[in-house]
Amino acid sequence: xxxxxxxxFCVDDALDRAxxxxxxxxxxxxxxxxxxxxxxxxxxxxxxxxxNKEGLFRAVLERYEERRxxxxxxxLAAPDMHELARRYLHGVADFAADTSGKNPPGCLLxxxxxxxxxxxxxxxxARHRGEKEKALRARLEDARxxxxxxxxxxxxxxxxxxxxxxxxxxxxxxxxxxxxxxHDVADMALKAWPAGAPRKTxxxxxxxx
Amino acid sequence: xxxxxxxxFCVDDALDRAxxxxxxxxxxxxxxxxxxxxxxxxxxxxxxxxxNKEGLFRAVLERYEERRxxxxxxxLAAPDMHELARRYLHGVADFAADTSGKNPPGCLLxxxxxxxxxxxxxxxxARHRGEKEKALRARLEDARxxxxxxxxxxxxxxxxxxxxxxxxxxxxxxxxxxxxxxHDVADMALKAWPAGAPRKTxxxxxxxx
DNA sequence: CGAATTCTGTAACGCTCGGCACAGATATGG
DNA sequence: CCATATCTGTGCCGAGCGTTACAGAATTCG
Numbered sequence: 001x002x003x004x005x006x007x008x009f010c011v012d013d014a015l016d017r018a019x020x021x022x023x024x025x026x027x028x029x030x031x032x033x034x035x036x037x038x039x040x041x042x043x044x045x046x047x048x049x050x051x052n053k054e055g056l057f058r059a060v061l062e063r064y065e066e067r068r069x070x071x072x073x074x075x076l077a078a079p080d081m082h083e084l085a086r087r088y089l090h091g092v093a094d095f096a097a098d099t100s101g102k103n104p105p106g107c108l109l110x111x112x113x114x115x116x117x118x119x120x121x122x123x124x125x126a127r128h129r130g131e132k133e134k135a136l137r138a139r140l141e142d143a144r145x146x147x148x149x150x151x152x153x154x155x156x157x158x159x160x161x162x163x164x165x166x167x168x169x170x171x172x173x174x175x176x177x178x179x180x181x182x183h184d185v186a187d188m189a190l191k192a193w194p195a196g197a198p199r200k201t202x203x204x205x206x207x208x209x
Numbered sequence: 210x211x212x213x214x215x216x217x218f219c220v221d222d223a224l225d226r227a228x229x230x231x232x233x234x235x236x237x238x239x240x241x242x243x244x245x246x247x248x249x250x251x252x253x254x255x256x257x258x259x260x261n262k263e264g265l266f267r268a269v270l271e272r273y274e275e276r277r278x279x280x281x282x283x284x285l286a287a288p289d290m291h292e293l294a295r296r297y298l299h300g301v302a303d304f305a306a307d308t309s310g311k312n313p314p315g316c317l318l319x320x321x322x323x324x325x326x327x328x329x330x331x332x333x334x335a336r337h338r339g340e341k342e343k344a345l346r347a348r349l350e351d352a353r354x355x356x357x358x359x360x361x362x363x364x365x366x367x368x369x370x371x372x373x374x375x376x377x378x379x380x381x382x383x384x385x386x387x388x389x390x391x392h393d394v395a396d397m398a399l400k401a402w403p404a405g406a407p408r409k410t411x412x413x414x415x416x417x418x
Numbered sequence: 419c420g421a422a423t424t425c426t427g428t429a430a431c432g433c434t435c436g437g438c439a440c441a442g443a444t445a446t447g448g
Numbered sequence: 449c450c451a452t453a454t455c456t457g458t459g460c461c462g463a464g465c466g467t468t469a470c471a472g473a474a475t476t477c478g
Contacts, residue, residue, distance in 0.1 A: 032467095
């Protein structure tokens with residue numbers, strides 16, 4: 001164990017509370033006083049732990065990705081590509097409409113700073129969204145190689161389509177759309193998905209844990 | 210415009226310049242000093258003309274809608290509903306990818322403040338986006354009444370779908386997607402659009418969430 | 419034990435923010 | 449040509465921002 005006075009707060013809990021503030025107010029709209037108040041700590045503790053506001057934000061993003069990891073794993077583990085698309089879009093709809101916690105509806109990767117005074121924030125968020133798209137594309141390319149997807153399908157375009165609809169759903173959620181409205185949009189978007197090998201679709205809906 | 214010293218700048222030009230700043234930096238990220246510098250005026254002139262920062266922003270939004278008016282008119286004047294969807298999505302793709310002016314790629318109604326410290330800004334923007342959705346829905350309802358759209362089609366859901374994809378396209382554009390990528394997404398989204406006039410439409414069961 | 423180390427709370431820093439008083443400049447109307 | 453009205457530029461305001469200096473409190477190590 002390390003010497004010195006032990007930290008008086010749980011880092012992950014603090015990050016979860018900071019996440020809510022960034023999510024609701026955006027990066028610039030979240031003031032340090034709001035953040036420290038929500039986290040239940042004083043600013044020197046925050047600066048000692050995270051460096052500065054941007055460092056805190058990056059830590060929040062990592063925490064966010066960690067919490068969404070099981071969802072993406074579940075999506076990528078889909079048995080066929082139509083099921084992958086279905087799990088992804090309906091999972092996003094579930095997630096975006098979820099107001100059971102303290103977080104506002106929508107998605108942190110959009111709400112916290114689509115545009116902003118410091119260019120580095122939107123760039124970082126775009127990078128994170130790009131990572132998700134890349135994961136989807138890799139899975140689709142793999143499926144195409146294995147014959148689970150038509151040879152004339154374009155994995156990159158399909159992945160981009162999923163991300164586009166997903167981001168649109170998040171915006172709709174932030175604008176106040178209901179859960180069923182979002183799922184209807186997801187269903188409609190799935191009609192554009194290539195038929196692929198399997199013709200049988202199960203209509204089972206599962207919420208993201 | 211009676212007595213008194215005449216205004217030394219063109220209001221619309223100033224609004225166009227302010228629009229670029231809000232677009233690129235977001236509402237909160239746009240400082241008054243940046244705005245006045247871009248508009249080529251001093252702050253007292255700005256305050257005398259627009260009241261305060263939020264007043265300026267609202268004026269910018271009006272100007273924006275005015276500039277987009279002919280586009281929406283062209284969309285709503287489409288001869289059939291598939292053409293309406295096509296014009297809308299590809300028009301948005303064109304618009305979002307356009308970097309010929311000084312405005313960044315994407316859409317002001319999203320970039321300038323999806324989330325923000327002052328709740329009133331995201332609300333106002335959501336209202337503006339809602340107006341567009343309402344216009345599309347009204348046109349679709351009208352078309353359904355005239356038999357140009359299947360009776361079991363849902364105008365509200367279709368309008369929401371268009372808005373969702375449109376917003377997604379704008380996010381993709383802001384993330385750096387190319388024009389052809391955006392048009393590919395628009396084409397793919399159009400595959401989900403109900404067929405022209407025939408009586409047969411597949412209605413998929415809604416998710417049980 | 420004392421020394422070293424690490425975290426915490428108080429209080430304040432310099433800076434930029436949005437906004438405005440004021441006086442000079444430039445127009446109109448009588 | 450004066451009275452009135454509107455706009456412009458200079459300069460400044462209090463508030464809040466992100467950030468940090470400092471000293472005391474709590475722990476481990478020798």
